[in-house]
């Protein structure tokens with residue numbers, strides 16, 4: 103499985119995202135489309151970006167009863183996305199149903215990745231709000247293992263968890279890691295960050311990079327720097 107840099111295209115309109123992607127006249131970046139853009143621009147934006155030659159990670163984090171998730175995944179799969187995701191908290195049965203829904207008539211399907219515990223959830227909130235008393239690192243690893251048991255392809259995780267996930271679930275189980283920053287760049291609101299080179303070193307399979315590219319004075323140069331550090 104090839105390593106790649108995924109740009110988090112956190113824009114809220116079709117015009118903005120297409121103007122941004124117009125800048126990339128060479129290598130076509132892998133694009134992450136999240137809830138904000140999908141809910142504002144609709145499924146058409148996925149088709150349009152796909153038609154321009156980009157791979158797409160559709161980051162909608164599904165979580166519902168297995169039957170609903172299965173049918174929804176079938177709809178998303180028909181948009182010809184390359185990767186999509188769900189919450190592992192929906193249980194193994196939900197994840198298995200999602201995988202079934204994703205398989206296209208020709209037998210192909212997008213990669214399916216699980217979110218374990220959101221990085222915005224602290225140990226304290228998990229214990230008080232969710233009544234989960236175990237250490238959050240154990241919960242993350244348990245959810246990753248559940249995703250593996252359900253047949254999923256990998257998890258979204260912090261670069262700092264990537265090695266542990268590979269140790270528990272195997273080196274082919276994909277780790278998709280946000281929280282990436284250049285050594286000389288702004289950290290912003292991300293707390294535990296790694297450079298693209300460090301993420302490569304510890305075995306991340308895909309890095310998800312947003313503002314270090316989208317807010318750069320020269321986004322194409324910033325993207326090329328990520329590729330040079332992480333992929334080449």
Ligand code: C5P
Pocket residue numbers: 110112136220221222258259260280281282292310311312313314
């Ligand atoms: O701009 P930045 O590089 O921080 O963007 C990171 C992207 O990855 C955003 O789309 C953010 O929502 C997403 N993400 C994250 N941390 C997670 C899961 C997803 O930053 N744990």
